[in-house]
Amino acid sequence: MIQISDQATAKIAELIENSEVNGAFLRFGVNDGGCSGLSYQIRIDDEMQEDDQVMEWSSFKVVVDSASQPFVDGVQIGYKEAGMTGGFTIDNPNAKATCGCGASFRTAAYRGQAKKC
Structure with a gap:
């Protein structure tokens, strides 16, 4: 199960509303x-x-493909306003190592296909 902070919930709802697409999630x-x-x-x-x-979730749906589910179970999605570096944050209890920017990770059981950032 994924958890989403109040700040991230508000930002996601805003993005979906502004997408002007019916049924967006x-x-x-x-x-x-x-x-x-x-x-x-x-x-x-x-x-x-x-x-x-x-x-x-709240006023929208969160969709995860079945292949991603084991890697994101327990994830907490947050959102921080911080000038030029603000955005969504992801706290993943499955991650055993992350890159410096936090955009990629690996688990104890799966290293994935690493590529240069």
Whole structure:
């Protein structure tokens, strides 16, 4: 299960509302890549896939594909306003190592396909 802070919830709701797409939701998951092996994907989407898992959150849906689920279970998504460096933050209890910018990670059991940042 994913947790989302109040600040992140407000920002996601704003992004979805401003997307002007009917049925938009937050898609969250991981892909191979990044300095540490796996990189986070967080975006507004409106197309469901067959293997998607849907979680109702506040005024929107959070969708995670089944391949990403083991890597993001227990994740806490936050949001910080900090001038030029503000944005979403991700605290992942599954991550055993992360890159310097925090955009990629690896777990104890899976290193992913690391690529230069």
